[in-house]
Amino acid sequence: MFEKTLIPVAYGERPDELKKIGKILQSLGSESICLFHVSDSNSFFGGSDLSWLMLLKDTLQEIGLSVEVRTGSDHIASSIAEAALLEGVDEIYLKAKRHWQLRSILLGSVSRDLLRLADTPVFVHKIRPILPGEGDGTITREDLIVLYATEFDEASNRPLPYVMQFQGAWCHILHVRGRRADPRSEERRHSEVKEKLSTLLEELRPYYGRVTSEERIGNAANEVLFVSEQIKADVIILGRSRPAFLSSPMGDTAERIVSGSKASIFLVP
Amino acid sequence: MNWAYFKKETVFLLSSGVILFFIIAGALRPDLLDAAASAIHSGILDNFSWLYLISAFFFLIFVIFIALSKFGTIRLGYDAERPQYTFFGWVAMLFAAGMGIGLLFWGVSEPLVHFLSPPPFLEPLSPDSASFAMRYAFFHWGIHPWAIYTVVSLSIAYFSFRRGMPALISSCFYPVLGDRIYGMPGKIVDVLAVFATVFGTATSLGFGALQIHAGFTHLYGISSAIPVTIGIIVIATALFMASAILGVEKGVQVLSKFNILLAILLLSFILLLGSTPYILNIFSSTLGGYINNVIDLSLQAYPFAGYEWSRDWTVFYWAWWISWSPFVGLFIARISRGRTIREFVLTVLTVPTLFTFIWFSVFGGSALYLQLNKGVDLASVAGEDVSLALFVFFEYYPLAGVLSLIAILLLSIFFVTSADSATVVLGSLTTGGNLAVPLYKKVFWGLSLSAVAIILLLTGGLDALQKMAITAAFPFIIVMIILCYTLWIGLSQEETLQDEDR
Numbered sequence A: 001m002f003e004k005t006l007i008p009v010a011y012g013e014r015p016d017e018l019k020k021i022g023k024i025l026q027s028l029g030s031e032s033i034c035l036f037h038v039s040d041s042n043s044f045f046g047g048s049d050l051s052w053l054m055l056l057k058d059t060l061q062e063i064g065l066s067v068e069v070r071t072g073s074d075h076i077a078s079s080i081a082e083a084a085l086l087e088g089v090d091e092i093y094l095k096a097k098r099h100w101q102l103r104s105i106l107l108g109s110v111s112r113d114l115l116r117l118a119d120t121p122v123f124v125h126k127i128r129p130i131l132p133g134e135g136d137g138t139i140t141r142e143d144l145i146v147l148y149a150t151e152f153d154e155a156s157n158r159p160l161p162y163v164m165q166f167q168g169a170w171c172h173i174l175h176v177r178g179r180r181a182d183p184r185s186e187e188r189r190h191s192e193v194k195e196k197l198s199t200l201l202e203e204l205r206p207y208y209g210r211v212t213s214e215e216r217i218g219n220a221a222n223e224v225l226f227v228s229e230q231i232k233a234d235v236i237i238l239g240r241s242r243p244a245f246l247s248s249p250m251g252d253t254a255e256r257i258v259s260g261s262k263a264s265i266f267l268v269p
Numbered sequence B: 001m002n003w004a005y006f007k008k009e010t011v012f013l014l015s016s017g018v019i020l021f022f023i024i025a026g027a028l029r030p031d032l033l034d035a036a037a038s039a040i041h042s043g044i045l046d047n048f049s050w051l052y053l054i055s056a057f058f059f060l061i062f063v064i065f066i067a068l069s070k071f072g073t074i075r076l077g078y079d080a081e082r083p084q085y086t087f088f089g090w091v092a093m094l095f096a097a098g099m100g101i102g103l104l105f106w107g108v109s110e111p112l113v114h115f116l117s118p119p120p121f122l123e124p125l126s127p128d129s130a131s132f133a134m135r136y137a138f139f140h141w142g143i144h145p146w147a148i149y150t151v152v153s154l155s156i157a158y159f160s161f162r163r164g165m166p167a168l169i170s171s172c173f174y175p176v177l178g179d180r181i182y183g184m185p186g187k188i189v190d191v192l193a194v195f196a197t198v199f200g201t202a203t204s205l206g207f208g209a210l211q212i213h214a215g216f217t218h219l220y221g222i223s224s225a226i227p228v229t230i231g232i233i234v235i236a237t238a239l240f241m242a243s244a245i246l247g248v249e250k251g252v253q254v255l256s257k258f259n260i261l262l263a264i265l266l267l268s269f270i271l272l273l274g275s276t277p278y279i280l281n282i283f284s285s286t287l288g289g290y291i292n293n294v295i296d297l298s299l300q301a302y303p304f305a306g307y308e309w310s311r312d313w314t315v316f317y318w319a320w321w322i323s324w325s326p327f328v329g330l331f332i333a334r335i336s337r338g339r340t341i342r343e344f345v346l347t348v349l350t351v352p353t354l355f356t357f358i359w360f361s362v363f364g365g366s367a368l369y370l371q372l373n374k375g376v377d378l379a380s381v382a383g384e385d386v387s388l389a390l391f392v393f394f395e396y397y398p399l400a401g402v403l404s405l406i407a408i409l410l411l412s413i414f415f416v417t418s419a420d421s422a423t424v425v426l427g428s429l430t431t432g433g434n435l436a437v438p439l440y441k442k443v444f445w446g447l448s449l450s451a452v453a454i455i456l457l458l459t460g461g462l463d464a465l466q467k468m469a470i471t472a473a474f475p476f477i478i479v480m481i482i483l484c485y486t487l488w489i490g491l492s493q494e495e496t497l498q499d500e501d502r
Helices: A015-027 A051-062 A076-087 A109-117 A160-166 A183-207 A220-230 A252-260 B003-008 B010-028 B030-068 B087-098 B101-106 B109-116 B127-140 B143-162 B170-182 B184-220 B226-246 B249-273 B276-299 B307-335 B341-373 B378-384 B389-394 B400-429 B439-492 B494-501
Strands: A004-008 A032-038 A066-072 A091-095 A097-099 A104-106 A122-125 A145-149 A168-177 A208-217 A235-239 A264-268
Touching (some): A004 A015, A076 A091, A145 A220, A160 A168, A208 A220, A235 A252, B010 B184, B010 B439, B030 B276, B109 B341, B143 B170, B143 B341, B184 B226, B184 B389, B184 B400, B249 B276
Parallel strands (some): A004 A091, A145 A235
């Protein structure tokens, strides 16, 4: 499922960093990488020497990945989203900008646009899983902690095959909802959720060393971020819901989780 | 006292403890109580008078929106339920619960006092100040008080009749507090409702007693000393407590309806024997001015000139209505079971309001007519003693003595029915929403209501009554804002609820 990954790259990308990314993707099952560069005609570097891109390709090939290089132009996010479809990749990998001193993670406008436009799942790499240092080896599936946030609706069910594919050490299923307005319907809803979580738990059990589930009441984004920190999740898997009129492009909840999380996000459109 | 009793009776013990402390402090050191109440009152007014204005306007917009939205068709009860009372009976009870004493107290006085002492940008005793006076009397007694009552009554009716929860303010907090409504957070919400009810009702009882006393003084020349007012409160207390203890609910209902008919009779008498076309012109033009300016009036604090005026009047009224809202809200909710939200909101907002407008046009308009066209200086009387103006006003009509006695009878019945209902509501609020209230609680709350009214009158008279209403209402504004949110959550879940029931 994660066999082919598209990585958008720009001039100035560091080969050693890309190598670490390649290793992580490899450990998640990627065999083939499509390096995609969108050239800006107004840029000083636009259309000029692309040898830096070849250098990146060589770096990834050194660790045994099959690499192809593609370029595009015009609106960056649209080009990436279109290329992902044309190349038939399984996911788009995005690295969030890091300001380590501030311990904050910024998501650029291109990334935001891409998360909104892409018809392919997007993996936004944030602080966790931590990129390995030289000689640290790499993260393996055996270490991976996955948080699957579900509302039991269509958007939340779409990521389910990907959750199974991620596999890993621990999958924590989280359902966040608002409280019902009276104790009787609250009790009824609680029983329904419990049953659904239990079914989901059984479905995911073969794929993880440990599967747990939890129901929380409150604001979805706050609770997902809280639980993700509590369990030190490496990846949060979410479905992208259809945004409501005048709401944030990805929907309020996804937008806030993607912005605020230290764990990486796997967003399934 | 064991722990189990404390847990079961937390609301009663906490609220009764604080009220007792207030009564004892007021009896032993009225100066200290006055100083403390004044400090709190000034703090609230200096910093939060805007909150009263904005909240009241928000409550109005909110309830109108709910009524006109898809939620309007939701029934306050199960889908098959139908209203328990006829439309007239329901409206009569709404009206008796919501206004009562206040209308008699302020009907003549308020327009006259505004006419005499308008904000600084208007010339006193001018035609402009007369128009301003009538418009503000409409505004203070118009649609906003009923919107305030509607927020509380709609929430209680929805959560208790539709969602099967006890008729308590804390029940409405379930969507945010969950099972904590049974713990301390829920109890605190109910305690705040008890405070607001005690001080709001005591304020009205104080007004009622002052005016009954003024009527007797005017008619029979009895002493105007405060002990006489206290004596009136004591006699009325004996009456309403007997009624509350004996549980003559049916009798109270009959008295309420009788009072409304008597009020209509008095109104018709003044309308027909006064300058009818003048009154109807005042009604028409003030209604037009009110409708045309309702948004400006709602949010107008006169920060550059007239700020004090706005605080003394509009903020006081909003606070008074808010402090009455738990009591009136519970009562209105109880009599509105089976009606749809749209029918409930639109009727509560319009019918009693229209009656009030007619009342003020008749009483206030006639008083202004006498003042402006007949040279009767009623404004000075109202300026000196607001409770006396009604009785002096009656002197310019035939059968003045009978009219004054009818007004005193109306006030006394309103006093007894309001205090009786408030006693039962307070008992119910402190007994987990149960209507079967133990006798000792009825006695305690009945005596407390009167004791608080007496203490306030002894501490600072009318001024102290107003201060305490504003202070007690303040925490309840926050409760009401949250009520809007929880009601919205509850209504938003209706579709899901019905899908699940199928």
